[in-house]
Amino acid sequence: MSDQRPYATLLAKGEDRRQRILAVAQRLLTSNGWRNTTLGQIAGEAGVSPAGLLHHFESKEQLLHAVLEARDAYDNAHRDTSGDLVEQIRHAAERFEQVPQLVGMFIVLLVENLDPAAPLRDRLLHRYQSATEIIADGIRRGQREGRYRDDVDPVIKARGIVAFLYGMETTWLLDPSVPVTEVFTDYTQSLALQLAVPETVR
The missing domain is CATH 1.10.357.10 (Tetracycline Repressor, domain 2)
Structure with missing residues (x-):
């Protein structure tokens, strides 16, 4: 059981980070459109590194489909x-x-x-x-x-x-x-x- 708890915590943190990225993407896409919104902007406002964003969404197009x-x-x-x-x-x-x-x-x-x-x-x-x-x-x-x-x-x-x-x-x-x-x-x-x-x- 103790081995499962850290893993569950990591999963929860990962999902929380993913939802935060989506929320920021939704806001920036509304105000700027997809052509004028970069993954770097989304990562910065979501408080994650570009690599961290790409861990959840492999490309801009995948992120657009996700929203x-x-x-x-x-x-x-x-x-x-x-x-x-x-x-x-x-x-x-x-x-x-x-x-x-x-x-x-x-x-x-x-x-x-x-x-x-x-x-x-x-x-x-x-x-x-x-x-x-x-x-x-x-x-x-x-x-x-x-x-x-x-x-x-x-x-x-x-x-x-x-x-x-x-x-x-x-x-x-x-x-x-x-x-x-x-x-x-x-x-x-x-x-x-x-x-x-x-x-x-x-």
Whole structure:
């Protein structure tokens, strides 16, 4: 047991250092973008040596993927694919308060990687496509259950919803004073009316 404790302590310290590097990277990427952020800057602000940073992340590209994985992990942990889609979208406003660093970092990386040759473009395109399909599936589920109208095209509506989500993150990054909760509440109330089956059909 005594031999395991030092090893466990080292693992804990290593994980703490890794999380500190990620937190600094998220902040610097939000303010500077990936082109103007160096591994040396991240290492210095995280209080580790360049070699120490490379022990956890072998390259800048690997670190960029890691910060996106942190955003994906948050979204996956807070996603309820069996619940009401409109409520899920309304609760997405909580992300701005709970993990603002992930919101800012994600949208900056998204804008910076629109070029087909950019390092994260394929990953971000796949993420957009996956998000669209997840939302479209939620609409289809509501249609099967008779809660959503059948004449709504799930994919087209899903693309509009994703555009709203990405647009709100961009707007908030530009102006953090935007009342995010109120905007999401208003949008989802309108969305619920658009999806609802007319009373005369019920």
